[in-house]
Amino acid sequence: MQIDPNILITYGGVSKIYKKQETIFQEGDHARFYFQILHGSVKMTNLNEDGREFIQGIFKSGESFGEPPLFIGTFYPASAHAVLESAIIKLSKETLFKILATFPELQMEFIRCFAKRVYSKSVTVREIVNSDPEHRILSFFEF
Secondary structure, three states: OOOOHHHHHHOOOEEEEEOOOOEEEOOOOEOOEEEEEEEOEEEEEEEOOOOOEEEEEEEEOOOEEOOHHHHHOOEOOOEEEEOOOEEEEEEEHHHHHHHHHHOHHHHHHHHHHHHHHHHHHHHHHHHHHHOOHHHHHHHHHHO
8 A cells, every 4th residue: 555655744754764674563562653665675574482484474665564453453463674774654543544534545545455465365375275285385476
């Protein structure tokens, strides 16, 4: 999802540079902000009990990340770290909702973005559960 950066800045969004590997938020933090990447890359991950990393998603310039828990008032389900030095606009949840009320066309964009993410996760889970190892690997590369 991308909101015009000029709109974000006009409504009080703040741009911050995150260094490579710098943490943007931790799994379990209460979701309070909308994040949109101006340039760079962000990885959302979980760590298992053995310390192995599971990548939930990688986001690049022009994309937002971590927004679903904003809409249900809960916690981030994964941690977010800058993969590269990244410039990211940070905007409060309340201000994001004001923008969405002011620009209804952005509401539909959020719905489409969320639908694509849910669909992608559903297809991925189906492929993991119902396929032999070779098919899983091929499906992974297709996505």
